[in-house]
Amino acid sequence: MAHECDDCGESFETLTRLRLHDCGDVQSDSLSTATNPNEPPSTDSSPAEKRNASVAELDTLLDRFSDGDVDALHYAVVEFESALSAALEEDSSGDKFRDVFWPYYERVSGKLDEAARAHGWAFLEDVIEAHDPTVEDELPLVTPAIANAVGRYLIRTRLTGGVEAIPVEALEYLDAVAVNADDSDDVAHEEVHAYGWGIGHPDHSVVDHLRARVSEDVFSVSPTLEHTFYADQYAAIDALERLVRDKSVDGTLPRVNRENMSYRRYLLDCVYSLKIDDYWPGMPRYYDWHEEFDYTFELDETVEQRIRDLVEETGFDANLPNDWTFRDLGV
Incomplete structure (x- = not known):
């Protein structure tokens, strides 16, 4: 319209x-500044x-x-x-x-x-x-603040109205921020983690979009997967299995004095804290969604077993203790 x-x-x-x-005929009262209106605007500030x-x-x-x-x-x-x-x-x-x-x-x-x-x-x-993140070569500088608000809206909508109530445009925006952010846009990358709350949306495949950018954006994808478990742990384990089993996901993380770690192994870091009491993801910043909704989380035994089976099936337990816990999967 x-x-x-x-x-x-x-x-x-x-x-x-x-x-x-910039209307040539009249200026909105809302745009009037605190400066003296009788003074001409400075051109050489x-x-x-x-x-x-x-x-x-x-x-x-x-x-x-x-x-x-x-x-x-x-x-x-x-x-x-x-x-x-x-x-x-x-x-x-x-x-x-x-x-x-x-x-x-x-x-x-x-x-x-x-x-x-x-x-x-x-x-x-x-x-x-x-403030479209796809228009210019660089993200608008205000993107983290906007993405923060979109992430809050996404979480709140999921918890109050279900995944179907989430506007597709909210998911598309956070994904577009992730795709268009430079490596130096750390805060913007962090604010898209709430994208995981769209897991299972009927009109936007979060898993497909994560798969499309995991090789270029694994440091954002992994914490986004963490959020998916709080949104729907059954859909989340499906997503984790798909990504970790996908041998076309390439890339390794260099580590000092240790063997390089594959991206597929790194993705398992997302389950590190699922069995730690009173732990919650830190994004979006300044928003304690678990307190607002008195949210509780308990990992289902069948989901826990599927995670364990996935680790063993892929051989990523080779360097873990015999009695390894989810904390041992942390990076």
Whole structure:
């Protein structure tokens, strides 16, 4: 559905693009900045000045959202991107970037989650379309915060409405982030682990997508498999068996003073903590989903046996103690 600007008549595919477009006729009140409106905009601001201005505006917009201005959050995401971009321009070492990223990562992702709980998936869908991870050569700098909120929404939806209730677009977004992230995008890679909660979706094969990227992205795939066990341990063991038995999964991990480890063996690390009491995966950050839903987990005996059989069948027990436990499978 197209959305048309009442002032200039331009048409946009999403509400976010409509809200954020540079309309020549009138500027939205939500976009007005905290600066003096009578002063002309600076054209020669230093990176530090740009960063400080964006951070100040980001604070203002987050406060507006807290006061009930929903649209302000869309602009806050844009200002977060601007502040991060200016920080990178200011300091190539990354110190300034981290000074902006870590304080606002939690705040922005938390507000996006709050908006999603209040206004549904449509709000997040609008955001991810405006900050598409597939458009440029690099991910938008705000991707971790958005992926965090999408991951929370995915988990919450699975636990309250079942796997069928998860929007396919949520799964496609997290998978697209994983596929398009550079090796240096550590935080973005971590935030896609919640993708595992889509295991068993009737319209999106999580297992097929994990298989497609396991040889290039094993460090993200393994913890994603860990999440699948908490979502549906029976579907999870099916997925683990398929991937570990697939001899076309190539690649090895170099280890100092030890034999290299195959990716297929590394995948078994995902079961390391399944029998540890009171352990929960750490992603998405800042979200204790197990506390929110008073979630409990107990590994079924048949699933445990299938894991043991898989380890022995593939010969990955050769370097394990005779009485090995799941902790021995940890890497």
